[in-house]
Amino acid sequence: MRIQVFDRFGQIIRWYWQMEKRLYLRLFLTTFGLYVAQEVLSTVLLELGGQAAQGALLRLFNDEVIFWGMILFCLAHIFSALERKHTATSLLLLPAGNAEKFLSRVVYATVGIWLLVFLGRCAANALTAMPLLFNPETSFGEIVRRHVLPGTWILASIFETHNVGDVLVYTFGSLMIALWPMSLFTLCGVLFRRYGWLWALFIFIAATFILIYLLELNEQNAAWINAHHTQFVWMTYAVVVVLSTANYALAYRSFCRAQIISDKMIRL
Amino acid sequence: MLRFNDVSFGYKRREALLFSHLDWQLETGGICGLLGPNGCGKTTLLYLMTGLLLPKDGSVEADGRDVSQRCREVLSEMFIVPETFELPSETLCAHIKIYRHFYPCFSDEILLRCLSEFDLPLDSPLDRLSMGQQKKVMIAFALACGTRYLFLDEPTNGLDVTSKKLFRKVMAANIAEDRTAVIATHQISDVAPLLDGVTVLGRNDAQSTSEVLCSSSLAAITRRLSFTTETYPPKISDKRLYTERTPFGYASLSLRRDEEEETPVNLELLYNALQQGVRIPDLS
Numbered sequence: 001m002r003i004q005v006f007d008r009f010g011q012i013i014r015w016y017w018q019m020e021k022r023l024y025l026r027l028f029l030t031t032f033g034l035y036v037a038q039e040v041l042s043t044v045l046l047e048l049g050g051q052a053a054q055g056a057l058l059r060l061f062n063d064e065v066i067f068w069g070m071i072l073f074c075l076a077h078i079f080s081a082l083e084r085k086h087t088a089t090s091l092l093l094l095p096a097g098n099a100e101k102f103l104s105r106v107v108y109a110t111v112g113i114w115l116l117v118f119l120g121r122c123a124a125n126a127l128t129a130m131p132l133l134f135n136p137e138t139s140f141g142e143i144v145r146r147h148v149l150p151g152t153w154i155l156a157s158i159f160e161t162h163n164v165g166d167v168l169v170y171t172f173g174s175l176m177i178a179l180w181p182m183s184l185f186t187l188c189g190v191l192f193r194r195y196g197w198l199w200a201l202f203i204f205i206a207a208t209f210i211l212i213y214l215l216e217l218n219e220q221n222a223a224w225i226n227a228h229h230t231q232f233v234w235m236t237y238a239v240v241v242v243l244s245t246a247n248y249a250l251a252y253r254s255f256c257r258a259q260i261i262s263d264k265m266i267r268l
Numbered sequence: 269m270l271r272f273n274d275v276s277f278g279y280k281r282r283e284a285l286l287f288s289h290l291d292w293q294l295e296t297g298g299i300c301g302l303l304g305p306n307g308c309g310k311t312t313l314l315y316l317m318t319g320l321l322l323p324k325d326g327s328v329e330a331d332g333r334d335v336s337q338r339c340r341e342v343l344s345e346m347f348i349v350p351e352t353f354e355l356p357s358e359t360l361c362a363h364i365k366i367y368r369h370f371y372p373c374f375s376d377e378i379l380l381r382c383l384s385e386f387d388l389p390l391d392s393p394l395d396r397l398s399m400g401q402q403k404k405v406m407i408a409f410a411l412a413c414g415t416r417y418l419f420l421d422e423p424t425n426g427l428d429v430t431s432k433k434l435f436r437k438v439m440a441a442n443i444a445e446d447r448t449a450v451i452a453t454h455q456i457s458d459v460a461p462l463l464d465g466v467t468v469l470g471r472n473d474a475q476s477t478s479e480v481l482c483s484s485s486l487a488a489i490t491r492r493l494s495f496t497t498e499t500y501p502p503k504i505s506d507k508r509l510y511t512e513r514t515p516f517g518y519a520s521l522s523l524r525r526d527e528e529e530e531t532p533v534n535l536e537l538l539y540n541a542l543q544q545g546v547r548i549p550d551l552s
Contacts, residue, residue, distance in 0.1 A: 011369045018356065018366050086354045092320055095344035095370040098337075256338070260320045261279065 031120025075185035076197030183247035275326035302452040304469030310452040345416035355394035373414030382408035424458040494524040495534040510541035
């Protein structure tokens with residue numbers, strides 16, 4: 001029974017890949033293009049305006065912005081298949097349970113997009129690291145490790161200076177921080193028939209401003225947070241988990257109620 | 269059995285409903301024609317049957333299961349060939365590889381037989397085929413899936429005369445007795461020889477909704493009605509329900525008496541009579 005369930009999961013993921021391989025190729029090329037553009041622009045600005053100009057660019061258009069921008073944008077298009085009649089028909093009538101289709105999609109979109117963005121970054125790095133191949137003092141392995149694979153040397157240095165427990169806590173915290181925006185963009189991607197990403201971005205920015213006000217600008221809150229830092233972190237994680245679960249549950253409900261034609265702005 | 273229980277459906281919230289409190293059922297087995305004028309909701313009815321559209325009120329059941337739940341067991345027993353569709357840029361072989369796991373009764377034998385009848389290759393990219401060829405591929409694939417319910421929306425659109433004939437041949441040869449096919453069409457003559465039963469939809473102008481005017485097997489229609497063609501205008505008679513002029517004379521529809529011989533069903537005449545407001549007891 002369990003084997004059948006996993007087998008079906010695999011089949012659904014294969015089905016998604018077959019339906020959307022062109023889309024994934026486009027995403028890979030977009031990520032690649034963005035990273036190359038960032039590299040070229042920052043080099044040009046360094047030459048023309050010095051480090052100040054380059055710094056200004058990298059504050060707005062840095063690796064994290066591209067990485068999270070791509071991931072959240074893709075999550076907001078997680079069920080883009082529902083936007084077109086023939087793809088919606090294929091998806092909704094695919095003989096698998098709603099939960100199987102939804103979960104495999106969320107897993108596939110999340111892991112798949114992370115992988116795509118990572119590969120796009122590697123490809124862009126490889127392109128910009130090409131001139132190093134002509135430098136006899138740098139070995140090929142060194143080029144790949146330090147210039148092509150993003151973050152591996154940073155990770156290595158983290159493990160040199162921190163113990164594994166700290167790194168795991170840090171990773172867990174980062175995932176917790178990422179969980180709510182990911183769930184929000186997934187929800188808006190399913191819930192809204194059009195411009196899901198725009199709605200998600202609007203809600204995300206509004207929520208961020210409210211949060212900043214509550215945490216930083218309100219002195220009473222800030223003082224309490226400083227005094228109870230650990231409790232605050234765990235409380236935040238709990239709130240994030242509850243809100244994210246609610247987002248995913250609503251996204252699932254909205255997927256179950258999806259129809260091929262509807263005049264409603266939201267799928268509920 | 270497919271059953272509509274008190275189903276109401278409309279596309280837009282503020283506009284009139286397309287179907288209001290519709291009760292209708294379709295027995296399992298055979299090929300049923302779903303006929304009706306443009307815009308009366310043939311495609312909508314197919315989409316409601318498959319769970320692609322959800323009723324505002326009431327429920328649609330397939331073998332006792334609510335289709336709006338879209339559970340795997342129900343979906344693996346349904347296949348729809350829409351009027352228009354896009355096929356992916358892969359070969360039929362690759363397409364089958366992906367889909368066959370989802371349909372437990374998938375039959376290579378039926379697929380190859382249908383493809384050979386339609387003279388279609390297995391290895392050319394699907395998106396490079398002509399519209400008619402794509403439709404034939406979809407019909408062959410749909411039959412090979414071996415689902416309990418097969419829905420075809422205007423299947424003869426885009427097919428030439430020879431292909432229409434082949435379509436009828438392929439359908440008749442490859443639909444098992446325990447399977448049900450529903451063909452929604454307004455081209456009655458294209459599918460008439462195939463049908464075991466018929467459901468005719470029409471507009472109810474008083475309520476601005478669509479309704480089922482007749483739903484019956486052809487055997488029951490043959491027992492109940494008599495279809496005749498005469499050279500001269502028939503005399504006014506109580507038993508004649510409807511008469512229309514044709515190139516061959518005057519075609520009439522009347523209630524059949526027990527002692528009268530059975531006549532072949534003239535579906536176009538029945539359809540026209542129903543659309544003109546003739547109501548036949550025991551056939552709706």
